[in-house]
Amino acid sequence: MRLVVVGGVAAGLSAASRARRLDRSLEIVVLEKGNRISYGACGMPYWVEGQVRSMDELTVYKPEFFERERDIRIRTGCEVTTVQHSRREVALRSGERIRYDRLVWAAGARPAERIQHERVFNLHTDVDAERLQEFLRTRQPRTAAVIGGGYIGLEMATALRARGLAVTLFHEGTQLLHREEDWLTKKLVERLERCRVEVRLNTRAAAPAELPYDLVLCATGLKPNVEVMAEAGAELGRTGALRVSEQQETTLSGVYAAGDCCETTHVVSGRPVWVPLGTTANKMGRVAGSNAAGQRERFSGIVGTSVVRVGGMAVAMTGLSTQQARRDGFSPVDVLIESRARPKYFRGKMLQVQLVADRNSRRLLGAAIAGDEDAAGRINVVAAALAAKMRVEDFADLDLAYAPPYATVNDPLLVAAHQLRKALD
């Protein structure tokens, strides 16, 4: 019995490792297109910034680890170009064909826009990061344009500032981070400008190669690597990513998918969504690996939690924004409060907390938190409440930890929840 896993980063290696743990007799082969496996791509902006010293520091495991410790065969430099499911066979770019009994497709995503030009960069793979670092070191660019105001765009704008470049951030939309909240964009722009990043919202940049900057970074989003699977007959969802069951099985029996190539369920709305993130990829991979090894596990989905740091400020989000909630058929009510994260005498700083709830069911639907102190820890409390489909009343009664060095007696989360109760009455 052979399990072939396509993709050797987060989802693929989670799947392979989990399958091995459940079945010691399975033959497991991981096919990775690139030359490096198991690296934390989310850390790459911090390598550019200088916080991380080398790509090796971002690499969790070498292939030998998997071969030796887990009896998982790792083949790098192997791009799968076709899947012929009737024959249970994948073909590599080299022409080689490999048979499988079970297949896990964890081929990830790729930049929506990739332009071959010496001054134009993406930051998606280890190769991208190495090429950018080389350029920064040898060419000493002085000006940079970052195109796209998502996570990577914001992280890279501040990372390039930290390297001393004059940075301009172009963003087509009016709101950053794909969260339709003016207050959040305002906070972000303020902070970016304090870092002396020039921000141009609502601006479609010229073609990257024609922009008059020493360096141009494209961070205009991703698209899922699904073409090979689609050609093999696997169904895509409305999001354009692979449709999978709760067991992470594609519409081809015995073929699983996990990570940035497939969609999942948004637990708050119940709808399929495509949110490519490493944390989710690991969870999906684990479930895909379990089921590929014959166990029955399910992944219930995400609530859409994320956090990003911009110039010392954390912006953390989970669940639905007011506008998303409305589109998903809820009657959203929201409040935005400002409250100190810790007592003034501990020099506690202000946090902005926005909570969204449904007027009819009084269910909590989402939150966004911005501030310089523990926004991430607090968004996770909301994430747990959303997973549990908690009502605002119950959330307001949460027994949160209090001691002056860590919190205020009325935590900002509870202050916001009480305001929201009032707004719902």
Next chain:
Amino acid sequence: MRLVVVGGVAAGLSAASRARRLDRSLEIVVLEKGNRISYGACGMPYWVEGQVRSMDELTVYKPEFFERERDIRIRTGCEVTTVQHSRREVALRSGERIRYDRLVWAAGARPAERIQHERVFNLHTDVDAERLQEFLRTRQPRTAAVIGGGYIGLEMATALRARGLAVTLFHEGTQLLHREEDWLTKKLVERLERCRVEVRLNTRAAAPAELPYDLVLCATGLKPNVEVMAEAGAELGRTGALRVSEQQETTLSGVYAAGDCCETTHVVSGRPVWVPLGTTANKMGRVAGSNAAGQRERFSGIVGTSVVRVGGMAVAMTGLSTQQARRDGFSPVDVLIESRARPKYFRGKMLQVQLVADRNSRRLLGAAIAGDEDAAGRINVVAAALAAKMRVEDFADLDLAYAPPYATVNDPLLVAAHQLRKALD
């Protein structure tokens, strides 16, 4: 219609304020035994330590605020010595009698042991804190004994060290913080000794006044102020604190209780518990005030969350320990893991995370977290999960925020949850 509130700190003022918000015509009188209202007693160790400059900094509101802004009459220096419920009347120590239609008893708790001796101190009221500060300033003691290894004992041991005193901590039991976990006590003792606090566990100190130290602080726990109410006919629970309904009503109709004088329900075990904490007092007070003003609100109880800082380390706890769980009829299984709170390249430090679950229902029952980074934020995620009666599987799937400055891709909470899943299988 007159509402009399006995007690002018957390619970009492929450009740009075809430009642006013719901009923503008109610006459509201707050009777406070002491001379100061609305102060954050939890901040007093930090005044001793020097982080807080004066008692005023810990005082949220002056009486005038309530009188002027909320039309609530505040009478300080008024100790209620009897309640005659058949006549709807309280009597003050002065002999004065005050009629009520509704009564909220929020008289708090008091130290279990209070010894009148010039070298012996408690840290319970503002007067205690002032007397201690005066003694430290004028007498310049060089050695101190702290009796009791609960929150106050630990906070005061390190606060007195910060003031330069040689401190010995005596604790009768073998485990600190009333959490029956040897690993936690070990971590605490290590940290206390690093602060050069001498720790004597399992040691019953001599009578405070006879201990050969310049200063002796008694922090041997509290008892609820219930005697007046008990005499008036209100029932006490098994914990010795006032028994109240979910509406915070005592067994005397129209008489409510809130805060450190009454018990509440532990949401995990379903049993009555007495856990005197300011955060809970505020929530109870709000509900007591609502119901006293004719609305119907309920307080569902606590999960027993707390956090304390000892020499830079946070120890945070929620729910049941393994031993508590066993006593409460569960079949507890627990794991203790150590995992980095943030990536190594962000100099993330280690967190110890212990999770407890029930073998039969697979419900999460409790957690303890110790470490120098964001233990409080993480314990709150568990607190939310406990309130929602979440199973370990669902907890392990939580969609927690990840970005390298704030967390690892597999958060310590999820690492622990996965270990616990395995232990349950």
